[in-house]
Amino acid sequence: MRHLRVRSHFKSGRLGVRIMCPVSIPCSGGHLAEIQDAATNKFLQDKSRLGHANDNDYNYFIDLTDEAALDEWEWVQSATKPNFTNWGDNQPDHQGNDEHCVFLYAKDHYRWHDVDCDDHDLFICEEEEMNAGGNIIG
Template sequence: MKFPGVILILLQVHLSNGEDAHCSRYHYEEQTLAKIVRMEHRLEELEKRRDADCHCPDGWVTFQGSCYLFSQAEVNFLDAEVLCSQTGGHLVRVESEQENNFLKHYMKQLKNAHYWMGLSDMDQEGTFKWYGTNDVVSFTDWISGEPSNGGGTEHCVHFYHGHSYSWNDAQCNSLMKAVCEQKSK
């Protein structure tokens, strides 16, 4: 919304009355509207700069400095990591409630499916780390009763669509879609 035309109209109408008592009030209004215009311009510049700083490849979605790709192919956990690395990323590492909520909201808009994330306890049962790192998970969103390590064979984590995309452990050879992540460029 632009206000310069409004400022000119207000000045013309009020100054044409010739009332000096109203001049100071109109001068104040003019200054206020000018400040609003400057703030709008600054906001537009910041948004342009942010969008330029957060560039994601085509088909990827941006959120807080990261880019996300929601694969269509159903693959096992290790193949999901390979698929993500071939696109320049890795399986998603959910680091905050805000990021988790963003991902869950986005997946709810897609066709119901399970999605791999990059979390597993393959190295040590019950110690969940982000794949390819020694980083132990700090934020979690487990379904009640999970992780269960059902049958002693569930070591990889996915977003479970039947429970609003909360987290569940599953067998790593299960076939699911993947959420890939890379830092925006």
């Protein structure tokens, strides 16, 4: 069974294309979440909104990157191209030519925005089995 878990730790360090989770992200045996469909995306958007009420300062990294090739987005864990996306308007924009990771951006209703992998934000982990830590949200 698939579980999605919100972590309150801050992300730091770069997310490499073949790295499950950087050492600095305690996914406890899991990996950053892959959002495969609109229903999962809406569920995570709703949970993110509920968790932070009207505070738009909480963004959540997911497992998507284009570090291997510009605009060739793929999920890190499964090394597959996304069959569903929920980009914000004019996204991805590669602002500063250094935005190769993706997060759910609070100020855009948790739609997807490309972002510098060195940004410090929250993240959503996906786990096959239940592990300690974080809040289970699905």
